[in-house]
Amino acid sequence: MKAVIPAAGLGTRFLPATKAVPKELLPVLNKPVIQYVVEEALEPAGVDGAVIVNSREKPQIEHYFSADPDFEAYLRDHGKDAEADAVHAAGALPVSFAYQDDPKGLGHAVLCAAGETAGEPFFVLLGDYFVPGRRMCVHMAEVSRAHGGASVIAVAPVPADQVSRYGIIAGTRAGSLAGAEAAGDEEPGAVWKVTGLVEKPAPEDAPSHLFIVGRYLLSPRIMDLLATQGPGKGGEIQLTDAMVRLLAEEEMYAVVVDPDEGCDTGTPAAWAATNARMAMRDPAFRQAFVEGLGTQKL
Numbered sequence: 393m394k395a396v397i398p399a400a401g402l403g404t405r406f407l408p409a410t411k412a413v414p415k416e417l418l419p420v421l422n423k424p425v426i427q428y429v430v431e432e433a434l435e436p437a438g439v440d441g442a443v444i445v446n447s448r449e450k451p452q453i454e455h456y457f458s459a460d461p462d463f464e465a466y467l468r469d470h471g472k473d474a475e476a477d478a479v480h481a482a483g484a485l486p487v488s489f490a491y492q493d494d495p496k497g498l499g500h501a502v503l504c505a506a507g508e509t510a511g512e513p514f515f516v517l518l519g520d521y522f523v524p525g526r527r528m529c530v531h532m533a534e535v536s537r538a539h540g541g542a543s544v545i546a547v548a549p550v551p552a553d554q555v556s557r558y559g560i561i562a563g564t565r566a567g568s569l570a571g572a573e574a575a576g577d578e579e580p581g582a583v584w585k586v587t588g589l590v591e592k593p594a595p596e597d598a599p600s601h602l603f604i605v606g607r608y609l610l611s612p613r614i615m616d617l618l619a620t621q622g623p624g625k626g627g628e629i630q631l632t633d634a635m636v637r638l639l640a641e642e643e644m645y646a647v648v649v650d651p652d653e654g655c656d657t658g659t660p661a662a663w664a665a666t667n668a669r670m671a672m673r674d675p676a677f678r679q680a681f682v683e684g685l686g687t688q689k690l
């Protein structure tokens with residue numbers, strides 16, 4: 393089973409940095425953002441590879457995930473074993489590539505990985521967000537198993553004035569994640585049966601306040617539907633629109649998650665905050681980070 397990670401965007405929010413460095417390779421501490429996403433993607437049992445949907449303009453991402461035995465040997469010769477291990481680990485991750493030559497939307501990006509998913513269910517992880525604890529997709533897989541292999545999405549509550557930024561679900565409460573009995577319908581662990589989905593609705597048209605967080609476990613049927621999906625919101629081929637059609641044929645569930653379980657890297661400010669958060673929780677960085685802040689004349 394594969395996990396698809398769309399990564400063909402231009403990274404315009406990060407210009408001018410992304411003029412030369414793909415946004416996926418910007419580091420959080422000493423590791424590129426996309427490596428956190430790949431490692432998270434590989435966590436659920438049964439996922440044996442990540443498929444990065446790249447554009448041909450960003451060969452640096454492939455370079456990063458390639459083995460470099462000469463560089464590793466050089467580092468070992470110079471007594472830098474920990475660094476050599478880190479270089480080795482990046483090159484040894486089971487990552488393959490598909491290409492999206494035209495930026496036609498998220499649904500189109502996912503469709504570009506169809507040849508890699510082998511007609512099996514697959515995860516989709518949006519790369520602007522990663523979950524350091526790596527449990528979100530594991531929980532989604534549990535919900536899917538409990539419902540006969542159905543598609544599952546992660547959702548979270550969002551204030552009414554922000555619904556138009558996201559995909560929003562309609563549904564009914566269907567239980568809780570095993571071992572995480574949720575009292576409230578919008579509390580982490582609550583499981584919903586999805587009855588509808590709308591991409592970026594106006595507040596008055598939103599069927600709930602639960603938005604799609606960017607983690608999907610999808611039936612392979614979605615690939616057939618994406619192949620015939622016309623453009624939707626913003627003139628783009630929307631994954632949400634194909635999921636609406638999937639709902640007419642198959643069951644779909646949503647599990648409420650705490651969005652703060654993950655870290656946002658979608659804008660320079662969010663990326664900087666994520667760096668701060670990760671530095672504060674990592675004993676290897678925390679003290680130097682706090683000292684560094686203390687000496688800044690802010």
Ligand code: G1P
Pocket residue numbers: 498518557558559560591592603604605606630631632
């Ligand atoms: C995409 C999806 C949307 C989802 C969002 C999460 O939108 O289309 O349904 O809620 O990701 O980040 P985008 O942010 O690419 O516009």
